[in-house]
Amino acid sequence: MADGPERRLSVLARQLGVEDTGQLLSANPCATSSGNAVAPLLAGQVALITGKGIGEAAALLLAAHGAAVVVCDIDGTAAQLVAGAVQTFIEHEAGGRAVAVAGDVTAPDFGERAVGEALRAFGGLHILINNAGYTWDGVAHKMSDEQWSAMLEVHCTAPFRLIRAAAPAMRDAAKAESQGSQVSCIINISSTSGTHGNAGQANYATAKAGVVGLTKAVAKEWGPLNVRCNAIAFGLIDTRLTRPKEQGESIQVGGQTVPLGIPSADAYWKQLKAQVPLRRVGTAEEAAGAILALASPYSSYVTGQVLEVNGGSHM
Numbered sequence: 001m002a003d004g005p006e007r008r009l010s011v012l013a014r015q016l017g018v019e020d021t022g023q024l025l026s027a028n029p030c031a032t033s034s035g036n037a038v039a040p041l042l043a044g045q046v047a048l049i050t051g052k053g054i055g056e057a058a059a060l061l062l063a064a065h066g067a068a069v070v071v072c073d074i075d076g077t078a079a080q081l082v083a084g085a086v087q088t089f090i091e092h093e094a095g096g097r098a099v100a101v102a103g104d105v106t107a108p109d110f111g112e113r114a115v116g117e118a119l120r121a122f123g124g125l126h127i128l129i130n131n132a133g134y135t136w137d138g139v140a141h142k143m144s145d146e147q148w149s150a151m152l153e154v155h156c157t158a159p160f161r162l163i164r165a166a167a168p169a170m171r172d173a174a175k176a177e178s179q180g181s182q183v184s185c186i187i188n189i190s191s192t193s194g195t196h197g198n199a200g201q202a203n204y205a206t207a208k209a210g211v212v213g214l215t216k217a218v219a220k221e222w223g224p225l226n227v228r229c230n231a232i233a234f235g236l237i238d239t240r241l242t243r244p245k246e247q248g249e250s251i252q253v254g255g256q257t258v259p260l261g262i263p264s265a266d267a268y269w270k271q272l273k274a275q276v277p278l279r280r281v282g283t284a285e286e287a288a289g290a291i292l293a294l295a296s297p298y299s300s301y302v303t304g305q306v307l308e309v310n311g312g313s314h315m
């Protein structure tokens with residue numbers, strides 16, 4: 001089954017111990033909040049997630065744990081499909097609420113627009129996941145200025161603008177709380193290319209390293225207001241970014257068509273898997289699991305960190 005909400009929902013159903021998506025309504029952890037002894041992990045929280053792929057799996061998982069989700073993507077149809085899947089399959093008293101925001105995260109007004117939509121639809125914003133991105137690979141000595149700048153724009157500037165736009169919702173809300181009890185969190189998606197470098201990705205590696213600096217600076221600035229900020233550096237996760245380039249996937253950004261994927265990915269995967277202690281590539285659902293872990297109240301004393309989710313490579 002191809003990527004998309006349908007396949008991800010069936011994985012979610014398996015994770016929650018039921019046979020098909022039709023049973024998700026009764027199986028999800030917060031389906032019957034009145035009958036539950038334990039409140040859903042993210043009940044009452046609003047999460048804004050950019051990008052599908054890993055972002056789509058994260059939106060479904062966070063929604064299944066009680067969050068209302070704002071799903072943002074340059075591909076408006078895809079964002080709408082994910083929001084629709086949440087509304088249809090994960091509806092429950094504490095969550096199942098979703099809206100889609102179509103648009104390019106690098107547009108200067110995108111942050112304000114997306115945060116505004118979270119406030120309009122759900123009245124707040126507690127979790128911001130800066131996940132949207134792509135690769136535009138090439139060796140450093142042949143890389144164009146455009147290729148270089150595009151990576152900084154999408155992986156650093158866009159997350160910075162979203163964080164800035166989220167300030168009133170996250171910082172001011174915490175200031176207004178008498179005990180500062182509102183806890184918000186930001187999760188920025190980095191990569192092992194950013195934390196360890198990768199040949200053919202000088203632009204992407206630099207941008208993903210920038211994500212780490214942004215994360216730590218915001219963690220220090222906003223920590224006193226109970227806003228946590230962490231990064232996740234993924235290793236090889238099975239999405240269209242890491243599948244064979246020959247499959248012809250591409251993204252349209254800024255009037256450009258950028259081909260996605262890895263040339264001769266089969267050989268690359270084989271070589272890489274041999275270096276991964278778990279001996280396999282990660283799934284988008286496993287990546288989403290790490291996002292949920294950091295977003296959950298059980299990570300309430302974790303901030304300014306870079307969590308490497310890579311099957312144990314780069315120890």
Ligand SMILES: NC(=O)c1ccc[n+]([C@@H]2O[C@H](COP(=O)([O-])OP(=O)(O)OC[C@H]3O[C@@H](n4cnc5c(N)ncnc54)[C@H](O)[C@@H]3O)[C@@H](O)[C@H]2O)c1
Binds near residue numbers: 133
């Ligand atoms: N797949 C991996 O192995 C891997 C490893 C490390 C880090 N990452 C990072 O994870 C994140 C998610 O990637 P993925 O693997 O799920 O890929 P993906 O292509 O499946 O998803 C990325 C999403 O981001 C969206 N996007 C890209 N540019 C955008 C823009 N300018 N405006 C709005 N939306 C935009 C795309 O439309 C797509 O839906 C990216 O930041 C990526 O760099 C992925």
